[in-house]
Amino acid sequence: MTIKILNNYINEKKLARLLPFSTLSGATVGIDAEYLYYQVLAASGKKEPLLHALGGVPFSFKFTIESFITSLKKADVTPLFVFKGIDIENSEHPFQKADANQAKRTAAWSSYDKGKGETSVTIFNGIDTIPFSEVSRYMMSILKDNGVDYMVAPYNAWAQLVYLIKHDKQYVDAIYTSEEALMFDIDKIIVSLDYANSSFMYVAKRKVLNDIGNINADQFFDLCILSGPDFSLPFPLIDQAHMTSFSSIRAIRDLLRNFVSGYGVVMAYQDHNLIKDVDYVEIYRRTYCAIKFHPVFNTDGRTLPLSKNEPNDMHEFIGQRLPDELNFYLCRGIVGPDILTALTQGQFLEFVPLDGGESGEYRRFLREIEGLRSQSLSLLTQPLHRYYQVKQVNVTYWFDQANKTPITHRVTPTTYSTVDTWNVPQSVLSAKLAADTEPSLELVISSLQDSAFAKSTIVTKKAKEPLTADKLQDLLQTSNEVLTNAYWRFFQLRSFITEKHELTAWGSALSKALGSSKSEDNFAEQLITAIELIRYKVLVTNPYSPSYSGLPMHGTDEEKAHILLVSRVASLLPIHQGPVGFSGPLSRNLLSFNSFVTKYTTNARQLLEMVLFSLLANNDANKLGELRWDTLGVSLPFQHNTNSGLGIAVKTYLDELCGKENPTDSKQREEKKSELKTLFAHSTDIVSDFEKALRLWDAVVVAVKSAVNEGAFSASEAEAFEDADAWLRERR
Template sequence: MPVRHLDYYITQRKLISSQPLSLLKDIRLGIDGNFWLRKIISGAASELYLPGIGGTPSGIKAAIEKELEGFKAASIQPLFVFSGLSLIRKDKPHVNEDIKLAKRNAAWDAVNAGKMDLALSSWTSSPAVHQPDLIHLVIRILKENNVDYMRAPYGAGAQLSYLERNPKQIIHAIHGGSDILMFDVDRVITSIDFAKQSFTIISKKEVLQDLLLSDDQFLDVCILAGFDQFTTFPPLATEVAFSFKNIHDLLRQHRTGFNAVKAHVDNPQVAKYVDSFCRARCAMRHQPILNDDGHIEPMNLEQAPSDIHEFIGYRLPDEVYYFLSRGVITEATLNSILCGNGAEFSPLCNGETAEYRKFLTTDIMQIKAQTVALTKAQLHTFYERKVSILYWFEGASAPEHAVKTESAPVTVSAISNWKNGKLSVEKELKKSGLARPDYSFCLGLVASDAASTVQAAGQEKPAPLTTLTEVQTRHLSKLLQLRSFIEPSHAPSAYGKAMAEALKGQQQLQQSADLQDALFIALELIRAELLTSRPYSIQYTKKQVLEDEAVTKAVRLISRVTSLIGARFKGVKSWAGPLSRELLAFNSVGKVLTRHLRHMSEALIMEMLLSNECQKENLNFSDLATQLPFAYEPSTVLGVLVKEYLETLTLTNTGSAAIPASSKDQALKQVEEHIGATSLQSLSGTVKEELERGFAFWDVVCEAVKSLRASNTISKELAQEFQDANTWVKTRKI
């Protein structure tokens, strides 16, 4: 949360010094994870085309692992601390995104006009990455590399300050932004350059001496300047003329921030600011931290006021903060419970289609209802209060839409009757050859043993689950039941049977949790009738490439399906090839569904843990966190490759029933030439290999559709769309 213009002031006054990296040898370095991740995203992992393809930055894993290698080579032991919950706000979330929407539309206009430099310029000023969506993925990468991490109860700065000041010397130094100087720290390392073997550092004492301010006055000047969670003092908040020096002069004149604000209280803009300033100041001085005993306590506990909930928010059980610290749950769901509201912001395609907006207000709202109900289930009745959602497309004065937990398709009570069946989960998993449970395993288990897993009413509460395997199996089974893949009787539903049928014999999918997640998403979108060959209400392609409407529909459906698994990237060079806004519109549907299923999955595991369904002392919470489903969001690239290939092949083989291998090879060559050398080098496999993956996943989804049609679960029209597309593409696959 950078303080506005503070970095510029510090640099201008030469208050930052460079030191040799060897000085940090053998230290434990606490790192503000959000600050560090921002640099990763804007640096080595930056992708110019990301706003046009969606998904996560393809280079993020390589960029992170390169950083970790740097720490290891320098004998620095890092501890990454990510921010947690937001401080409570009295105002509603700001959902007016007019500027962002206009920039995205301008970028796509430039793409259509062939002016990529202009498009990239517009995209650069409209970020494509929402950092909180990446934290669980980053935690996975850190866990894979055996690097320590935690999530703070609230801000990372407060937690890092506590860890450094702790008599046990949990960390020896802090790496983060200059905003950490607002806390009780002596110095902050602001950058580390492994190539130059140096780092830069700011001394708080030198900054205070230069400003001629006390520690309390420095905090005031930072709050008045403004940062992520707090707006700039209104009379000095102008975009053009703002400077840190003006804020500093104001503070020097009035001696304290409170006096400075009160002096302008007649200004209508300042009337509400007085209370906000006082709340922000208390929040920075008394922000809760997780202590080394595992308890939550405010900083400067002795001076903390009794009404801390007024500016921090209401306290959750210590257990919940611990689950948050290990990444088992993220802040999104908890924030909505604490603040009473949440917001849906525009996706990368701008979310203009009627289908996307209806999906948000119907299907996604039902998933939100399930998530909120799960989150509240084991909390104090105080949290049984209204949670409302605001939508960006309803404008600056957007009305609130209440999340009605009673509208959840499957209630929390409906999934509370599980117990261990006759089959041993551990033995069955070993027999299957799987490393850990997945959807296929859970569906197979209930298909064989459903009746014995149902806890009859009035029976004694079953013993808690004791192993990670049991917890993961129960979690995925309950997740499947919440989304109606498993019936109340615990037998697979028609959708569950379709998933099981589709996965049968599919070794690649059975060994990949991410591909199984993609099938889960595909079936959810089929149920919502959003995975179809029909165009959405807005078509961004003015002229179709293919004249035959039936063929156009087939290509549209196949490319949508294949875009659900995403292309594989090396992570060194990024995609710079063809784009499709129509596929991006579909990608946005998949992305918002993935994100909300992830939140529901986290809320479910929290409910299981708080209800003592699991024997918590036996669990490795990091393993539990990093193996939760719906971690990855694919880009549109594989769908674009499939679309390009099928269109190219069709244009050169009009009317051909049987397509010769030479024509396929020629079409493949043309696609490779069109996407360019840079994009070819970005892929971890060849275009042919990626297309083969895409068509293999298409076959799996078609198998699931066939099962759904046989049980009359989906309409004849939708089933026919898949059948027609599958018949057409059969001779055209690589």
């Protein structure tokens, strides 16, 4: 996130100045969302150590963000959050360095399995926190709920913040971001915000230049590049392992004095082995151009470089340019940057999951889920230039780095054309959905149980014509109409609905399961995930191979299988607790299942985004009308990843109960439920969470039985669920 050498230098030399929040009273502050995350939730001493053992998002995440917002509002400071967008082109091989974090995770689990709990926690605490990309969507939803504005930059957030503060209208009065921003004509940047003490620290560029000594602004720009921004490498002749930040900065300064510019420095040493080994001359050129001409969103709705002199070969160091309309949807948070990065760079990268990803089932699952990615890419590329429609996009896996697996996304008929019959206007929707009622997955799927209504949703789409003013009235007009039709299109693509707008066997199973549960439970996302994982044959009774620790220990083999299946279903729901680190037993085995859940929900979210983009880009909606651009993206489901804590709680309860002589005795059951409160001390209401997990289990069983009755699921496969349900009934 930062130029580490420069950041450490500023800290060592104490160049930042402390001021109270009151200094910013009445100001609008542009905030780099990712930079804030790594400062207030991921810095040393602030990380939740067992996050890598549970999955999901930090328990303190929402509390911390809302406390930060509250402190700003009390100081009369208006925040504008800016999120990072697409990753710029990077020539460095993503897997060339060993994954130190995974080695630490393995060591932590080894200590835990040996009963060395404190050692395990210490090791977990030394691991880098989860990437910001895994929590950014959740942060957006928190900001929306708290009435805070945000935007997504086309690429790096610091460049967009520079544009906002340097604009003639000065959209923000100050920016809180990393040191990269100092490379530009910026007087000051805020480098830390201490919301607990209502203070902040800022750095003045002039003070930094004076302290470094005798270099101009252009040389400082080069010094930052040679120091190594987050997407590049530092100058190889600067031995960071044996040099302090002070000596590194002074060494780079002296090189710049001797050779005038950064380019002069790298050319002077171009024949040095360390320079040639990494082709640093090319790295310097690409980094220089990527920063100097970094693209930003301007007030005209276009994506243009910070510098007015736009070179013709920007794709060489930034990546292929995307249409301004697509960039607008990125800016508003309607589509996420990950799949756009994969398209521009031509590759998805699959990194090792938290559990280690050693199971053959997980690696098979990754191959099978490529079909979901194919649908997303097809929807994305269909309305774009032919260059993207024929561009090859591969997947590279950490366990098979030598091979690239192509994803087929140019299909006939196009994915879009198979779902474009969903253009149901409010005049038809009003039979099931009031105009002011926000659509839900449950309502959308259950509405098709009414065969008469299902037939009415087949709206003959008019031939494509120029969108004159009188033609706009034939399109979808409101956000609710757009979201409802996007959900139907998603369900059809995932085989819950047919092309004739009828429920499939699994669609009927989903609808019945939702109908059997309490509306306030809102199990739609969990039931969709459960059904999909059943179809992928990973929500099963047997351990994955190789099997991790944390399996049930008591009872017969059959009982252990029941416990494993029920606890996996429970893992689809998060455990709720206060804003502190997790306290309780762990299970690497359930963390392994969490890897399946996270991978599916992430891809389901991307598919929903691409369905929405496809609908908009193909002019199925009136984009000049009543669409709420600021809420479309955060209205979509699958906002954040769940943790495995509740699965652990259910497994612990059932496993301990099996260790008793009379596990069906009511007193024994109440005693074990009571013990959960002690084991999961920070839980806000573990018994309530436990009961909700069992209600989810009931709904999954309803779905399974329905699928069997309609021939979508074999009776032999369903037997595991039915047997576990009968066994569980006496132990709840």
